Structure formats: structure tokens, C-alpha cells
Amino acid sequence: MIGATGELGRQVAGALAERGGVEVRAFVRRPLPEGDRAVIDVIVGDLRDRASLEHACAGVSSMFLVSSPTQDQVELETNAIAAAERAGVERIVKVSNIPIAGLESGLHGNHRAIERRLDASSCASTVVQPSFFASVIDKQRDLIAQGKLVLPTGPGKIAWIDPSDIAAVAAEALVRSDLNGPLHLTGPEALDGDEVAARLGVRRIDPPLGRWRDAVVASGLDPWLADSTVHLYEAVARGALAETTGTVERVLGRPPRRVFVS
Numbered sequence: 717m718i719g720a721t722g723e724l725g726r727q728v729a730g731a732l733a734e735r736g737g738v739e740v741r742a743f744v745r746r747p748l749p750e751g752d753r754a755v756i757d758v759i760v761g762d763l764r765d766r767a768s769l770e771h772a773c774a775g776v777s778s779m780f781l782v783s784s785p786t787q788d789q790v791e792l793e794t795n796a797i798a799a800a801e802r803a804g805v806e807r808i809v810k811v812s813n814i815p816i817a818g819l820e821s822g823l824h825g826n827h828r829a830i831e832r833r834l835d836a837s838s839c840a841s842t843v844v845q846p847s848f849f850a851s852v853i854d855k856q857r858d859l860i861a862q863g864k865l866v867l868p869t870g871p872g873k874i875a876w877i878d879p880s881d882i883a884a885v886a887a888e889a890l891v892r893s894d895l896n897g898p899l900h901l902t903g904p905e906a907l908d909g910d911e912v913a914a915r916l917g918v919r920r921i922d923p924p925l926g927r928w929r930d931a932v933v934a935s936g937l938d939p940w941l942a943d944s945t946v947h948l949y950e951a952v953a954r955g956a957l958a959e960t961t962g963t964v965e966r967v968l969g970r971p972p973r974r975v976f977v978s
């Protein structure tokens with residue numbers, strides 16, 4: 717499991733532990749806290765370090781692949797795919813995002829390039845394409861505590877998804893062989909920024925995207941990621957992520973969880 721320390725990786729390991737009968741090996745940059753019941757085996761390494769990836773892939777049947785949204789994501793995830801191929805890993809489950817027409821560079825371009833690499837791979841693969849994680853709002857918890865929420869997405873609705881549903885689907889895909897092809901995952905309903913703010917009981921702020929970009933870069937966000945996000949928010953405002961799908965229910969046999977409700 718790559719990304720075992722991340723939000724999804726932790727939940728996928730938990731879902732596999734609950735399911736039982738699966739041994740999880742975590743590939744991490746630093747040791748996991750003691751007593752993580754979901755993980756049997758820990759290999760410390762880095763996606764930049766091919767030798768550590770080879771070591772981690774030995775004897776593995778399925779790989780969960782998620783990494784951070786960075787400019788070098790294609791190179792890093794390609795290293796993992798190549799190591800999986802050399803080790804004879806049967807299936808790779810990759811966390812991607814929903815393709816949007818016109819977004820062929822930046823973060824979206826990276827995910828499309830990795831998906832093409834997986835299509836050409838000798839390993840079978842399942843690409844999980846989730847909508848916005850509802851948990852992204854948690855990054856604004858201090859602002860929310862002051863009664864405000866910044867969402868520069870205009871009138872666009874988003875079919876927000878609970879990350880635990882993404883993790884549950886990914887865990888299924890790791891142990892089943894019938895979940896092929898991209899899995900376009902959404903929550904049960906699409907909400908615009910005003911509706912999300914109303915559910916949280918706060919006031920929504922929808923600044924012009926140029927001003928938002930300058931503010932997040934000034935507070936330390938990688939300008940490459942800020943620009944990718946601006947293009948994404950422009951597409952969201954046009955309705956690019958408003959569609960809901962039945963994929964979570966088809967895979968899990970229950971509807972996706974509602975979000976922003978107590």
C-alpha cells in the first residue's frame with residue numbers, strides 16, 4: 717500500500733482489516749505509529765527510490781497507489797507501476813480524479829498521463845476517479861469556527877463524496893477481479909457553495925479566482941497546484957463536477973454517505 721499515512725490510505729487499510737483475510741504491507745516515508753492494527757508489515761522508502769519500491773513489491777498481489785498532488789506525480793507513480801510490473805503484481809488500484817474536458821495539463825494532465833501508463837501496463841488496474849472529498853472543507857476549520865467558508869466556485873455544484881466511501885470502494889477493488897475500468901465515484905447529491913455553507917451554518921465567501929490564487933500562493937501553496945486548482949474551479953463553476961453516479965452503490969451494495977450533515 718502506497719500512501720498508507722494519507723487520508724485515503726489509512727482508511728483503505730482499515731477497510732481491509734475489517735474485511736479480514738488480507739495482509740497489508742505499508743510503504744511509507746517514515747515509520748507508522750506503534751499499534752496500527754491494520755498493517756502487518758512496514759517498508760520505509762520513497763517513490764523516488766526505486767530500490768525501496770522493488771523491496772516493497774516483492775511477494776505482493778495487489779498495490780494501492782495514491783500520492784500527493786505534486787508536479788512530479790507522474791514520475792513518482794510511474795516508478796511504483798514499473799516496480800509492480802517487475803515484481804509480477806497482479807493488480808494496481810490507483811486514486812485519480814474525474815476527467816474534465818479542456819483540463820489536459822496540471823493536476824488533471826498528470827492523472828491522465830498516469831492512467832495512460834496504467835493502460836499500457838502488464839498489471840491489471842482499477843482507476844478510482846472520485847469527485848471532491850468532502851473533507852477538503854476541514855482545512856478551513858478555523859475560518860468555519862469564525863462563521864465563514866471560502867469556496868470560489870461560483871454557482872457550480874459539486875457531487876461531494878465522503879472519503880470513507882472512496883476507501884471502501886478501493887478496498888473492494890484490491891481484493892476483487894471484476895472491478896475494472898475507471899470507477900467514477902460521487903456522493904449522493906450535488907451541492908453548490910451556498911448550499912454547503914448553509915448546511916454548515918456559516919457564510920460563504922466566493923472571491924474572484926485571481927484574488928484567491930494570490931492569497932493561497934502567499935500563504936505557501938505551490939503556484940503550480942494553485943493554477944491547477946484555478947482551472948478546476950473555473951470548470952466547476954461551469955458545472956463540470958455536478959453529475960452524480962451510482963458507482964458507489966453498485967460496488968458496495970449501499971448508497972454513498974450524505975455529506976455536510978450531522
Ligand SMILES: NC(=O)c1ccc[n+]([C@@H]2O[C@H](COP(=O)([O-])OP(=O)(O)OC[C@H]3O[C@@H](n4cnc5c(N)ncnc54)[C@H](OP(=O)(O)O)[C@@H]3O)[C@@H](O)[C@H]2O)c1
Nearest residue numbers: 719720721722723745762763783784785812813847848849
Ligand atoms: N482532495 C480531493 O478533493 C481530491 C479529489 C480527487 C482526487 N484527489 C487525488 O487524491 C490524491 C490524494 O490527495 P491527498 O492530498 O488527499 O493525499 P494525502 O492524504 O496527502 O496522501 C498522500 C500520500 O502519498 C504519500 N506520498 C507522497 N509523496 C510520496 C513519496 N515521494 N514517497 C512515498 N509516499 C509519498 C504521502 O506520504 P507522507 O505522509 O510521507 O507525506 C501520503 O501518505 C491526489 O492524487 C489527488 O489528486 C483528491
